[in-house]
Amino acid sequence: MKVVIFSTCVVDLEFPNVGIAMTEVLERFGCDCYLPKDQICCGQPTFNSGYAKGTQRAFRNQIDALLSVDADYIVGPAGSCVAMIREFPEFMKDDPQYADKAREVAAKTFEFSQFLWRVLGVENAGAELDGRATYHRSCHMTRLLGESESPYALLAHVKGLEMIPLENAHDCCGFGGTFSAKEPEISRQMVDAKVGHIVDTGAEILISCDPGCLMNIGGRFNRLGKPIKIMHIAEVLNSNVDESRISYLKQMPV
Amino acid sequence: MGIQTSDKPLLERVKESEQDKFMQASVAKSQDAQHIKREDSRALLGNWEQWRELGEQIRQRALKYLPDYLEQFSDNVEKNGGDVFFAATEEEAVDYIQKVVKETGAKRIVKSKSMVTTEIDLDKRLLAMNQGLQLMETDLAEFILQEDDWAEPTHIVFPALSKNRDQVREIFMKLGYEGDNDPMHLARFARKYLREYFLKSDLGITGCNFAVADNGMINLVTNEGNADLTMAIPKTQIVVMGMERIVPTMNDAEILDNMLCRSAVGQKLTSYVTFEKGQVAGETDGPEHFHVVIVDNNRSRALGSEFQSILQCIRCGACMNVCPVYRxxxxxxxxxxxxxxxxxxxxxxLGGYQAFQELPYASSLCGACTEVCPVKIPLHKLLIEHRRIITDQRHMQHGLNNLMMEAIGIGTGFPWLFRTAVRFGHLGLKPLASKGEVHAENFIKPEGSVKGGPGLVGGWADVRDLPLPPKNKDSFRQWFAKHKENQPKPGDQKANQ
Incomplete structure (x- = not known):
């Protein structure tokens, strides 16, 4: 199966560990991975800030880049960015050159955990991680992409990992893309509430499917001098893997 | 009051709110309690998503044929013996109401809760124009705010959410209250005080939750029954409604009432859900003179625009009850x-970009509002739409942040520029980075993090540390290129052995 890695600008600029872990996991499950070098960004930073005209080039570039390899699927390590790609058909519907391509790219793009669970039918990725962890569900992954099951389902099978539910998990962590930098006084109060709830769980590890949220929450933890280990779900599923533990779902999720 | 309650910049208001610890705790507690009540009461309806679709359809139909429904409604009110006035502006609305006050010689006005009358600043304007006039807000929360020198409301459903029982007690003591801060005692005092007022009132002003086009009736939803007294006792009633409050039929009103009560307060129905159309022949209660003032006040700006769906709003306030920014x-x-x-x-x-251009940015676009809205208004998308108009159409964004955003727009459009950014990210941000203890493991690197900088970088770093980007040789792209080189290729001799 040919898979294009939609690396996202955040991973390209900041988090090589996330991209590496995702690639290794996908290859473990038989994916032949490609990384088109012209890809950049889904366009959210500017589009969501109101620079719609200035984002057109980013949209087109991203579509062309992701379609430059004739792959079966496109997989990204960020729920928010994948949700944005899924909205491309709506944004490009009046663009005669790109409307069809936008539909094509949206139809085969999946968030990493969603792809493992829903497309490949992975039940147990074979990972082992000793520790107490909690999971931050990102707003865009749950509300815009509509995926609230796959990360929990996969994390439940990680050997040695104790998952502790997070209070007020439905509240935004205050990232919001450029919101975090444009309205720091509001964003700070939101991330402090989130940090408080995470500390209350007693977890040592914070896991999420969105590097943006992790960058916000992790950065605040560091500023406040509170200890935490930040892990993207791909890193968790790539920890101490014993392939004999790998299992597949008997029934595919609907 | 008018729509704008403060001309301070957003940042200043945010800082003031942060000082109000009682308000913050009260909002958080109310949000969490409402979350449970709302979801439970909605679950009792069965398939909530289908109800939302129905609610959306009813509201969309009302807006699509708004002129026709308004005409039908207006004809029916007149057929029922009432008068209708269409007010294009708030001044026209106030002038008409003032005319009725003068004609009836009203001395004591009772009002039930109405957002649109707050929007047109009706109370203060009437009091200013009529010496000796008495006017009383009879919704408990609005009553508290009025007696607190017209304090600004903090929520459209729970206007006095920011007041605690001690504050309420102090406000009531000015009116002769001598008891403790027990909410039941406070409410009993307010009830007695307001009842006496009701009995001597000669003009009632109400809002309108829904106006039913095909029979000219007004639908009001309350828990205190004060709107019913406002309708039943005074000889004259003036209903003030935003022009989009229309629903086609009683059936539609019933469906929306069900959704409104659950969304607003988590009840299947509120204590009072009333339909009225003035005095019915042969009955003694209800107003003899019935006026309906239908207010545009810039609502027609939204009609036919990208913002039309905001007129679907049924004022349940659920979006406030889930919003992490509002929290x-x-x-x-x-x-x-x-x-x-x-x-x-x-x-x-309604109030223009000059006054409110900062508000569309006071959102992380988390989509909780869109998800909870009973009539499916895509609220977070409308916020992006406002941002687009403010930036792309009106060019109201200036300064360093604007330049940075434009630079990001360019940087995300040209692959070679982005590759350059990946290559030089580490070197570029290194001058801004400083070393410090690592608390967020597997995230902040020992070589340091960015703790300050210009424009948006500073906005970020005011609150949180930014990991120093990896050196180019350690980037994901470099890793991937090497990784691929080392992979056996199809056709590779070694791979085939």
Whole structure:
């Protein structure tokens, strides 16, 4: 199966560990991975800030880049960015050159955990991680992409990992893309509430499917001098893997 | 009051809200309690998503044929013996109401809760124009705010959410209350005080939850019954409604009442759900003179525009009850009588971008509002739409942040520019980085993090540390290129052995 890695600008600029872990996991499950070098960004930073005209080039570039390899699927390590790609058909519907391509790219793009669970039918990725962890569900992954099951389902099978539910998990962590930098006084109060709830769980590890949220929450933890280990779900599923533990779902999720 | 409650900049209001610890705790507690009540009461309806679709369809149909439904409604009110006045502006609405006050010689006005009368600043304007006139807000929360020297409301459903029982007691003591801060005692005092007022009132002013086009009736939803007394006792009633309050039929009103009560307060129905059309022949209660004032006040700006769906709003306030921004900055943070996500979308339409251009940015676009809205208004998308108009159409964004955003626009459009950014990210940000203890493991690197910088970098770093980007040789792209080189290729001799 040919898979294009939609690396996202955040991973390209900041988090090589996330991209590496995702690639290794996908290859473990038989994916032949490609990384088109012209890809950049889904366009959210500017589009969501109101620079719609200035984002057109980013949209087109991203579509062309992701379609430059004739792959079966496109997989990204960020729920928010994948949700944005899924909205491309709506944004490009009046663009005669790109409307069809936008539909094509949206139809085969999946968030990493969603792809493992829903497309490949992975039940147990074979990972082992000793520790107490909690999971931050990102707003865009749950509300815009509509995926609230796959990360929990996969994390439940990680050997040695104790998952502790997070209070007020439905509240935004205050990232919001450029919101975090444009309205720091509001964003700070939101991330402090989130940090408080995470500390209350007693977890040592914070896991999420969105590097943006992790960058916000992790950065605040560091500023406040509170200890935490930040892990993207791909890193968790790539920890101490014993392939004999790998299992597949008997029934595919609907 | 008018729609704008403060001309301070957003940042200043946010800082003031942060000082109001009682308000913040009260909003958080109310949000969490409402979450459970709302979801439970909705679950009792069965398939809530289908109800939302129905609610959306009813509201969309009402807006699509708004002129026709308004005409039908107006004809029916007149057929029932009432008068209808269409007010294009708030001044026209106030002038008409003033005319009725003069003609009836009203001395004591009772009012039930109505956002649109707050929007047109009706209370203060009437009091200013009529010496000796007495006017009383009879909704408990609005009563508290009025007696607190017209304090600004903080929520469209729970206007006095920011007041605690001790504050309420102090306000009531000015009116002769001598008891303790027990909410039951306070409420009993207010009830007696307001009842006496009701009995001597000669003009009632109400809002309108829904106006039913095909029979000319007004639908009011309350828990205190004060709106019913406002309708039943005075000889004259004036209903003030935003022009989009229309529903086609009683069936539609019934469906929306069911959704409104659950969304607003988590009840299957509120204690009082009333339909009225003035006095019915042969009965003694109800107003002899019935006026309906239908207010535009810039609502037609939204009609036929990309913002039309905001007129679907049924004023349940659920978007405020889920908003993580509202949770911290409260109603006063928005500087509008319409706060929260609804207010951030509606205020710039009704009050203009000059006054409210900051509000569309007071959102992390988390989509909780869109998800909870009973009539499916895409609130977070409308906020992006406002941002687009503010930046792309009106060019109201300036300064360093604007330049940075334009640079990001360019940087995300040209692959070679982005590859350059990946290559030089580490070197570029290194001058801004400093070393420090690592608390967020597997995230902040020992070589340091960015703790300050210009424009948006500073906005980020005011609150949190930014990991120093990896050196180019350690980037994901470099890793991937090497990884691929080392992979056996199809056709490779070694791979085939």
């Amino acid at each position: 911290h900055i409260g109603g006063h943070g928005y500087g509008s009588i319409y706060p929260g996500p609804l207010g951030a979308v509606l205020s710039p339409i």
